[in-house]
Amino acid sequence: SQTIHQWPATLVQPVGSPLSLECTVEGTSNPNLYWYRQAAGRGLQLLFYSVGIGQISSEVPQNLSASRPQDRQFILSSKKLLLSDSGFYLCAWSEQGTEAFFGQGTRLTVV
């Protein structure tokens, strides 16, 4: 069966520090991969999606970037965090044309 792992679960980082959130998927090949952000009490905002290794589409211009160095690995990064980057970050995967399955999320607090 397929599983998705996302870590860390919580993270507190100072303003200006770098960020790296990692997401890996097991049990499937060539999945579509997604990064979402959710501000407290808000909806889900699609940040990036990827349909294959090295293929990243950005939905919202911002202080973040994403990379997919391996088929089942998706990384969300920032060189210098801003206060506004605080939020709940969710990684998800899907096969083409099917529902997406989410990881447990990373709660990022930038202080």
Next chain:
Amino acid sequence: GESVGLHLPTLSVQEGDNSIINCAYSNSASDYFIWYKQESGKGPQFIIDIRSNMDKRQGQRVTVLLNKTVKHLSLQIAATQPGDSAVYFCAEKTGANNLFFGTGTRLTVIP
């Protein structure tokens, strides 16, 4: 598209009553729709999906209705239970890759 930056609308229902959560989607080309349930501090979980060639689909205690004419989606939960309290999101998929979420609705079940 997405609705972000908005406070979640809320719905309160008495335990045992039926709940109806509504969602308006924006893209008439969307061909696949999904309802997700998100409990506090967790990632969204798949509830039920429907393709654009259908107007109704039933699951266990849940029914999704799709009205393509007015681009409206609804989730009906029968005999609502306290464990149903959560935030519910609809999502639309256009093509194979993009999954966009609605604002979400916070459902509170009153015992």
